[in-house]
Amino acid sequence: MALLDYFTRKKEKQVTTASKAKERLQIIVAHERNSRNKQPDYLPQLTEDILQVLRKYIKVSDESFSINLDKKDGDLNVLELNIELHDEHSTD
Amino acid sequence: MARIIVVTSGKGGVGKTTSSAAIGLGLALKGNKVVLIDFDIGLRNLDLIMGCERRVVYDFVNVINGEATLNQALIKDKRVSSLSILPASQTRDKDALNKENVGKVLEDLGKLYDYIICDSPAGIEAGAMMALYYADEAIVTTNPEVSSVRDSDRILGMLASRSRRAELGLDPIKEHLLLTRYSPKRVEEGEMLSVEDVEDILSIPLLGVIPESQAVLKASNAGEPVILDTESDAGKAYQDVVDRLLGETVDFRFLVAEKKGIFSRMFGG
Numbered sequence: 264m265a266l267l268d269y270f271t272r273k274k275e276k277q278v279t280t281a282s283k284a285k286e287r288l289q290i291i292v293a294h295e296r297n298s299r300n301k302q303p304d305y306l307p308q309l310t311e312d313i314l315q316v317l318r319k320y321i322k323v324s325d326e327s328f329s330i331n332l333d334k335k336d337g338d339l340n341v342l343e344l345n346i347e348l349h350d351e352h353s354t355d
Numbered sequence: 356m357a358r359i360i361v362v363t364s365g366k367g368g369v370g371k372t373t374s375s376a377a378i379g380l381g382l383a384l385k386g387n388k389v390v391l392i393d394f395d396i397g398l399r400n401l402d403l404i405m406g407c408e409r410r411v412v413y414d415f416v417n418v419i420n421g422e423a424t425l426n427q428a429l430i431k432d433k434r435v436s437s438l439s440i441l442p443a444s445q446t447r448d449k450d451a452l453n454k455e456n457v458g459k460v461l462e463d464l465g466k467l468y469d470y471i472i473c474d475s476p477a478g479i480e481a482g483a484m485m486a487l488y489y490a491d492e493a494i495v496t497t498n499p500e501v502s503s504v505r506d507s508d509r510i511l512g513m514l515a516s517r518s519r520r521a522e523l524g525l526d527p528i529k530e531h532l533l534l535t536r537y538s539p540k541r542v543e544e545g546e547m548l549s550v551e552d553v554e555d556i557l558s559i560p561l562l563g564v565i566p567e568s569q570a571v572l573k574a575s576n577a578g579e580p581v582i583l584d585t586e587s588d589a590g591k592a593y594q595d596v597v598d599r600l601l602g603e604t605v606d607f608r609f610l611v612a613e614k615k616g617i618f619s620r621m622f623g624g
Contacts, residue, residue: 279545284501285552292508292556299512 306332313344322349357465360472360600361490361528363514365506367477369498370535373571374593375474376404376580378494381597383438384582387469390429392441394486395476396451399443405432406578407440416444416451418460425463434583439468452485454519461489479513488519492529494562498536499548504556507532511557531562533596538567540612550610563596565589566609 310330317323327347332340362375372393379391393401396416402408407430413423418441425441432438441464444451464471475486487493493514497507514528515521521528534553541547550564570587574580582597584590588609595605 277545281542281545281548281552284548285556288501288504288548288556291505295505295508296512299516 303332306330317346357468357471358492359461359465359490360470360492360494361475361487362472362494362496362533363475363483363487363510364477364496364503365479365483365510366498366503369496369503370565370571371477371496372401372404372474373575373581374494374496374533374535374565374596375401375472377582377590377593378597378600379470379472380405380432380435380438380580381582381593382470382472382600383432383435385597385601386437388437388467389470389472390439390441390464390468391472391474392464393443393474394452394482395474396443396482397445398476399445401440401474402430402442403578404575405440405580407432407442408578411442414442414444415460419451419456425460450481452482454485454488457485458489479509483510484513484517487514487528488517490514490518490528491520492531494531494533495557495559496533496535497553497557499534499538499542499550499553501548504548504553508557511559530559531600532557532559533563533565534561535565536567537564537609539610543612550607561607562599563592564607564610565592565596 313330314323314328317328323346327349329345331343331345333343360378362371362378364371372395375391379389383389391401391405392415393399394415395401399411399414402411410430413428415428417423418425418428429439429441432440461471473486473490476482487510493510495507495510495514497503511530514530518528520526532554534550537550538547542549550561554561566588568581568587568589570584570589571581574584574589581587581589582593585594592609595608598605
């Protein structure tokens with residue numbers, strides 16, 4: 264029987280489960296990457312503006328400042344600002 | 356400076372601990388000073404895979420709490436003297452670890468060792484985050500299977516955003532793909548994602564492909580990392596991984612199924 268199978272085996276490729284898996288993964292992974300990288304368009308400008316306001320009052324170097332928009336579980340977004348304050352608070 | 360390498364995956368049961376043990380022992384056999392750290396607090400298993408479970412006295416959390424010194428907690432491997440294991444605690448909860456105290460331990464270990472291999476717990480909770488936080492490189496262990504690939508991608512996102520390197524804006528963690536439990540035969544039959552498929556989806560450089568092998572279970576049974584089974588395909592594949600980590604260019608093996616002879620093809624088998 265194996266001999267018969269060998270000669271009668273259809274040569275054309277069927278859609279394999281592996282190719283289905285690949286296709287599904289490509290879609291879901293692209294989707295998930297997109298949602299985790301998505302930074303709103305206004306973020307760079309917002310960062311600039313916040314820095315300007317802060318610098319009216321305190322010294323803030325670019326390194327001691329970070330801004331992050333995080334998507335938490337569900338619909339909750341958290342805007343996180345991290346500002347390192349140094350000893351001298353005064354502006355000159 | 357020691358190279359800090361995290362062995363991670365997101366999904367459980369894909370071979371993180373098996374890989375940590377094999378790679379750590381392999382690096383040590385090549386003359387490097389290596390320490391293996393089990394980050395799976397509460398579910399330690401690296402000690403079993405390494406065959407030193409009866410020699411655990413103090414653990415990672417004891418060191419962090421100042422109840423033991425690093426020297427007291429480190430277990431020297433009986434096969435290779437340049438290899439040590441820092442076991443996880445079996446009883447304490449995961450909250451024992453934080454960035455500061457883990458950072459301190461890694462800093463101390465960095466003075467003594469060339470390689471620090473962090474065996475991550477599964478998941479994306481605090482323990483897994485701690486294991487990857489200080490990493491310079493990550494070995495993303497993946498099975499050619501949908502849920503494992505998806506979870507690996509999730510972990511790649513974490514490596515890029517939650518690590519120390521990401522937070523400080525340093526060079527990103529160097530990512531390596533380690534494909535485990537690979538069955539060339541099933542790939543040829545269209546039942547399993549191929550190496551190329553997984554590379555396409557995750558788009559990170561391939562470090563190694565470990566074939567599905569009976570040798571892995573036998574190695575775990577005996578507490579002898581599978582790289583010591585130099586006759587087995589899995590052992591050889593891990594040896595290639597170690598050589599690549601050390602900068603050698605090694606061809607990938609075990610990617611195609613062994614061809615059946617004409618007789619077994621004709622008469623079935």
